[in-house]
Amino acid sequence: MTFLEFLLILLVLYYVIYVLLWIVLDCNVALWYKSRFGVSLSSMRGQVVWITGASRGIGRALALSLARHGVRLVLSARRVEQLEQVQSECLAAARGLLAQKDVLILPMDMLELEKHQSHLYTVLNHFEKLDVLVNNAGRSQRANWTDISVEVDRELFELDVFSVVHLSRLVVRYFLEQNGGRGHLAATSSIAGFSPVPFSATYCAAKHALNAYLLALKVEQRKLDITIFAPGPVATDFLQEAFTGSQGTKVGLSTANQKRLTAERCGELFAVSLANKMDLTWCGLFPVNFLAYCARNSTLTKILAQFMTEKTLNKIREGKL
Numbered sequence: 001m002t003f004l005e006f007l008l009i010l011l012v013l014y015y016v017i018y019v020l021l022w023i024v025l026d027c028n029v030a031l032w033y034k035s036r037f038g039v040s041l042s043s044m045r046g047q048v049v050w051i052t053g054a055s056r057g058i059g060r061a062l063a064l065s066l067a068r069h070g071v072r073l074v075l076s077a078r079r080v081e082q083l084e085q086v087q088s089e090c091l092a093a094a095r096g097l098l099a100q101k102d103v104l105i106l107p108m109d110m111l112e113l114e115k116h117q118s119h120l121y122t123v124l125n126h127f128e129k130l131d132v133l134v135n136n137a138g139r140s141q142r143a144n145w146t147d148i149s150v151e152v153d154r155e156l157f158e159l160d161v162f163s164v165v166h167l168s169r170l171v172v173r174y175f176l177e178q179n180g181g182r183g184h185l186a187a188t189s190s191i192a193g194f195s196p197v198p199f200s201a202t203y204c205a206a207k208h209a210l211n212a213y214l215l216a217l218k219v220e221q222r223k224l225d226i227t228i229f230a231p232g233p234v235a236t237d238f239l240q241e242a243f244t245g246s247q248g249t250k251v252g253l254s255t256a257n258q259k260r261l262t263a264e265r266c267g268e269l270f271a272v273s274l275a276n277k278m279d280l281t282w283c284g285l286f287p288v289n290f291l292a293y294c295a296r297n298s299t300l301t302k303i304l305a306q307f308m309t310e311k312t313l314n315k316i317r318e319g320k321l
């Protein structure tokens with residue numbers, strides 16, 4: 001066998017194993033690798049992480065994963081009783097690493113944009129800093145493309161995109177003014193945010209839009225860490241609250257008995273993504289993970305991003321290069 005043939009066999013073997021991992025794993029390969037060999041979650045101990053949509057589902061699971069490692073938390077959502085419950089669960093999970101004052105309950109409706117600034121002041125007054133904002137609150141959708149009223153398009157975008165962008169802008173301004181541009185912004189996107197799925201057109205568009213907002217920020221502010229975490233189907237109650245095509249109605253279905261990743265596993269993987277400051281990660285059971293890989297071809301984009309500054313990119317967009 002020649003050296004070239006040997007190299008070729010190695011290459012084929014590498015790709016066979018890589019594709020097998022797409023089938024076997026419940027998340028992208030880099031995230032799985034970091035969960036085993038990356039920075040430990042305890043590196044975040046003492047940091048202040050603000051999670052929206054923390055009263056249940058993925059937000060609650062993420063809060064618990066972080067609390068176990070002594071990460072200080074701000075828990076936000078509309079339902080105060082459920083937030084209090086999550087606060088107690090976090091303190092129990094922390095096993096003495098956190099005191100009551102380290103897990104702040106901050107009730108908020110993401111749609112009340114006019115209150116976002118005072119909510120941020122509350123966080124800063126309490127902890128005197130903020131390290132990570134996790135934009136997790138959101139609602140999904142089930143509807144035929146043709147049946148969706150434009151009012152639903154607007155309402156879903158208000159919550160899943162504009163409220164997130166509004167709060168993030170305030171926090172990024174804080175990072176720029178107080179931290180020299182350093183800080184960590186994260187969002188729960190969705191695999192539907194880069195690979196469209198049927199019967200959720202507005203939701204797909206909203207998560208694509210959210211990703212685009214965050215990616216655009218990243219090319220402007222290189223010191224910021226940005227994590228786009230994109231789950232596939234996860235076992236939460238989110239179908240209860242999901243939009244339909246008609247204004248004022250909800251899907252109202254349970255996800256029980258559906259093949260979905262558990263919220264606990266999703267929260268763990270989200271926490272690993274944060275601790276390792278990963279830019280884009282995803283998770284989902286087979287075939288979701290496999291399909292997510294097929295839908296992506298980001299290698300060239302990443303290589304190009306290494307060589308192109310924001311000025312170069314802007315020149316190309318403005319037709320000056």
Ligand SMILES: NC(=O)c1ccc[n+]([C@@H]2O[C@H](COP(=O)([O-])OP(=O)(O)OC[C@H]3O[C@@H](n4cnc5c(N)ncnc54)[C@H](OP(=O)(O)O)[C@@H]3O)[C@@H](O)[C@H]2O)c1
Nearest residue numbers: 053055056057058077078079109110137138233234236238
């Ligand atoms: N579950 C999945 O399969 C899946 C897949 C991909 C992506 N995601 C994304 O993951 C995120 C969390 O979803 P989930 O599955 O955990 O859903 P969930 O169980 O329904 O939780 C949604 C959270 O958002 C909060 N929320 C909803 N509207 C709000 C508002 N106007 N203001 C403030 N908080 C609000 C809810 O709290 P209150 O009702 O107390 O306000 C709740 O804590 C969403 O962004 C969703 O798009 C979910």
